[in-house]
Amino acid sequence: MTQDPDGGIAVIFVSQRNDTDAAGYDAAAAAMDALAATQPGYRGIDSARDTAGIGITVSYWADEASAIAWRNHPDHVAIREQGRARWYDWYRVTVATTTRGYAWPPA
Amino acid sequence: MTQDPDGGIAVIFVSQRNDTDAAGYDAAAAAMDALAATQPGYRGIDSARDTAGIGITVSYWADEASAIAWRNHPDHVAIREQGRARWYDWYRVTVATTTRGYAWPPA
Numbered sequence: 462m463t464q465d466p467d468g469g470i471a472v473i474f475v476s477q478r479n480d481t482d483a484a485g486y487d488a489a490a491a492a493m494d495a496l497a498a499t500q501p502g503y504r505g506i507d508s509a510r511d512t513a514g515i516g517i518t519v520s521y522w523a524d525e526a527s528a529i530a531w532r533n534h535p536d537h538v539a540i541r542e543q544g545r546a547r548w549y550d551w552y553r554v555t556v557a558t559t560t561r562g563y564a565w566p567p568a
Numbered sequence: 569m570t571q572d573p574d575g576g577i578a579v580i581f582v583s584q585r586n587d588t589d590a591a592g593y594d595a596a597a598a599a600m601d602a603l604a605a606t607q608p609g610y611r612g613i614d615s616a617r618d619t620a621g622i623g624i625t626v627s628y629w630a631d632e633a634s635a636i637a638w639r640n641h642p643d644h645v646a647i648r649e650q651g652r653a654r655w656y657d658w659y660r661v662t663v664a665t666t667t668r669g670y671a672w673p674p675a
Binding site: 471473475507508509510511512515516517519521545549551552553554555556557558559560561562563564565566 | 578580582614615616617618619622623624626628652656658659660661662663664665666667668669670671672673
């Protein structure tokens with residue numbers, strides 16, 4: 462993940478998976494990760510899902526325009542509809558403007 | 569998690585656990601979650617760690633002052649030192665100002 466923490470956008474997606482269609486979900490998630498990485502303004506993604514099905518994905522974007530373009534990408538819209546119909550019990554999205562960041566060990 | 573997405577602070581903590589001292593780590597993580605929840609300006613926390621040891625924790629704060637106060641809390645500082653010494657291969661922190669949010673299904 463290669464975000465510049467200054468003035469970019471972080472889209473925090475927190476979700477609860479159900480037990481439905483794990484293979485379909487995994488394929489869709491991989492396809493969306495790959496497609497996101499080709500979009501203008503993409504800076505990276507972090508993702509983790511625990512064994513209880515709670516997952517957090519943070520995608521990082523250069524600016525608001527690129528974050529919104531990804532939200533509105535037709536393939537992404539279609540997958541979200543599948544997600545609501547099949548894969549998720551619930552999700553929450555928080556959009557935030559990054560102000561600073563640091564790493565350990567230092568780069 | 570009960571964040572108000574408008575103008576609060578999200579602290580995104582992404583980390584790679586090693587295999588050291590799982591019990592000590594789990595106890596410290598639970599203690600920090602509980603202590604954070606008692607701090608002024610605390611709005612909630614989301615956390616997930618996958619089976620490969622990648623974890624994401626997002627804590628939500630009312631404002632910059634409360635986020636910084638938590639960062640500087642002596643118990644939190646001490647635990648971070650333990651984390652670098654014992655539990656983490658690496659971590660990254662991104663601080664961001666929340667601008668909007670939505671949930672499905674709608675509340």
